[in-house]
Amino acid sequence: MIDLTRNLISREISNIFDNLHYKDINIDVNIPTQKGKGNLTTNVALVTFKDFQESVKNNLLDDNLINEIDYIKTPFDYADWLANKIRVRLLDVEYNSTKIFKNIEAATPGFINFYFTDEFLISKVNYLALNKLDLRLGESKKYVVEYSSPNIAKPFTIGHFRTTIIGNSIANLLETTGNEVYRDNHLGDWGTQFGKLIYAIKTWGNEDEIDKSERPVKDLVDLYIKFHDEVKENPDIEDEGRKWFALLESDDDEAKRLWKKCIDWSWKEFNEIYDKLDVHFTENNGRGYGESFFVPMVPDILEELEKNNLITESEGAKLVFFYDDDELPPLMIIKSDGSTLYSTRDLATDKFRLKKYGNDVTIINEVGGDQKLYFRQIFRIEEILGWYKPEQRLHIWHGLIRLKDGKMSTRRGNVVWLEDVLNETFKRTKEISSDLPDKDVWKIAIGALKWNDFKRKRQVDITFDWNEILNIKGNSGPYMQYTYVRGLGILNNAKSHFNLSENDIKKIEDVGLIELSEIEKELIHKLINYKGVIKEATNDFDLTIIATYLYELAQMFNKFYVEQKIIDDNIDLEIVKFRLNIILSVNKVIKNGLEILGIKVVDKM
Numbered sequence: 001m002i003d004l005t006r007n008l009i010s011r012e013i014s015n016i017f018d019n020l021h022y023k024d025i026n027i028d029v030n031i032p033t034q035k036g037k038g039n040l041t042t043n044v045a046l047v048t049f050k051d052f053q054e055s056v057k058n059n060l061l062d063d064n065l066i067n068e069i070d071y072i073k074t075p076f077d078y079a080d081w082l083a084n085k086i087r088v089r090l091l092d093v094e095y096n097s098t099k100i101f102k103n104i105e106a107a108t109p110g111f112i113n114f115y116f117t118d119e120f121l122i123s124k125v126n127y128l129a130l131n132k133l134d135l136r137l138g139e140s141k142k143y144v145v146e147y148s149s150p151n152i153a154k155p156f157t158i159g160h161f162r163t164t165i166i167g168n169s170i171a172n173l174l175e176t177t178g179n180e181v182y183r184d185n186h187l188g189d190w191g192t193q194f195g196k197l198i199y200a201i202k203t204w205g206n207e208d209e210i211d212k213s214e215r216p217v218k219d220l221v222d223l224y225i226k227f228h229d230e231v232k233e234n235p236d237i238e239d240e241g242r243k244w245f246a247l248l249e250s251d252d253d254e255a256k257r258l259w260k261k262c263i264d265w266s267w268k269e270f271n272e273i274y275d276k277l278d279v280h281f282t283e284n285n286g287r288g289y290g291e292s293f294f295v296p297m298v299p300d301i302l303e304e305l306e307k308n309n310l311i312t313e314s315e316g317a318k319l320v321f322f323y324d325d326d327e328l329p330p331l332m333i334i335k336s337d338g339s340t341l342y343s344t345r346d347l348a349t350d351k352f353r354l355k356k357y358g359n360d361v362t363i364i365n366e367v368g369g370d371q372k373l374y375f376r377q378i379f380r381i382e383e384i385l386g387w388y389k390p391e392q393r394l395h396i397w398h399g400l401i402r403l404k405d406g407k408m409s410t411r412r413g414n415v416v417w418l419e420d421v422l423n424e425t426f427k428r429t430k431e432i433s434s435d436l437p438d439k440d441v442w443k444i445a446i447g448a449l450k451w452n453d454f455k456r457k458r459q460v461d462i463t464f465d466w467n468e469i470l471n472i473k474g475n476s477g478p479y480m481q482y483t484y485v486r487g488l489g490i491l492n493n494a495k496s497h498f499n500l501s502e503n504d505i506k507k508i509e510d511v512g513l514i515e516l517s518e519i520e521k522e523l524i525h526k527l528i529n530y531k532g533v534i535k536e537a538t539n540d541f542d543l544t545i546i547a548t549y550l551y552e553l554a555q556m557f558n559k560f561y562v563e564q565k566i567i568d569d570n571i572d573l574e575i576v577k578f579r580l581n582i583i584l585s586v587n588k589v590i591k592n593g594l595e596i597l598g599i600k601v602v603d604k605m
Ligand code: ARG
Pocket: 146, 149, 150, 151, 186, 187, 188, 346, 365, 367
């Protein structure tokens, strides 16, 4: 419906422009976010004032126009003249026998603002209440969204938290807006560390105990740390680690067996985290393609790189130099001992994706900002090889989470495990909502964690702080969930008080009885803007835009709730129903927005 009104306006303006002999003007009609600028606004008068002066100067205008425009000296005069012309045409236009525009007027320095009639605003709310939200944005594209990508036998830390929730929500957003989305998890399940780990398990570990352990990854990490402690005393065991990795590479049964166990142990723990976070993947039976999957494809990649003269050998290692880009340092592709690297496996991954999803696919890697340079190197190689155009490869990065006392390090045992964070959040949430079932406490706890991330731009670095990450006051996940619960409460009370079904509520019969208050107009205007906000968020892959919008909506709703009577026998039932339609719509939007952010609503709080 909003597009209908926009089209109406731009068609009208473009007719006028034809008579003024302008060429190729892009007519933007927007939903203003500031108060007092109408329900729609356009800056075309500002944009075309020069064209207008040109047309006058070059005598392009008809005689009857010349007299009309005589008084125009400033962009505002010009906007005013345009507004008058548009007004004559549009003020009487109706949609479903409802007049659309109450007023169309110029505003300084040269905007034209459009105000909807109360009837039209009411019909919009009613439409929202009645219909499923349709947030498809027209053009549908194919995306692989890769996120989380933790490393096997390494802690799933608070560091991987951001990629996990941001990536998952970006995938949600792209899906909601009508795209074809594949969700991948690039598990770090290959590398020389597995040689060390296998040696450590065989030397100091106990497989049965790890099998039974609640925290198998923690046991593996302890073994890994032990290995590095021992190396200080006895450097020779580095060779043992190397030997085991060589065995793993040559498909040795015992090495393979233990490596596979490491993956299963880790996956068990990761899966619990994904369940709690309500994060999932679609590829490779829901596990994602780990790095190891791509190792057999490496020779092929090497051949292609060599054929394209991209490989330079140096001291036994193979590197790619970027001669046409001074900013990019060389990237190592094969180590001097012949083994593959993170980079080699990434190239193989992206070649595989090209074949699997088609060469029109766009690939998003949601990975921390510390890998920015690395991804530029990878993308550049893929562009040189003609695999992808630059706009098909996106590194969507986020700022890092730092500890107060520096960087996290697995080897030094200086990490914050995500599991501990989740459990602590649950515990603290339970303390203040002990009467709720655990499954709802989890929804609130996870909502608090995620919201605290989404409410600030993903590019910002975060210093880890319990109070900050668990904030449940003010602009917080629980505040949003509580607003929703409040809305549900009013709806339920009203239904029983007035003996109305949900369908009765949605049947508004006499619009004439309803007069809108300021807060109602504001709230409806905000609701109408939801799809625009989703579009903006999608263009920038920016979830904070959604969180900010939802928070403002909730604040408006709470103001509405305080100011307007709803369950009151002294007001007309039509008005009650209309206000309930507002609540239905607000709740629909809040629920939908939170769903995109991966946050669930609850019925009680
Ligand atoms: N496993 C890596 C890490 O923990 C992240 C992988 C990111 N994805 C990629 N395609 N390189 O840092």
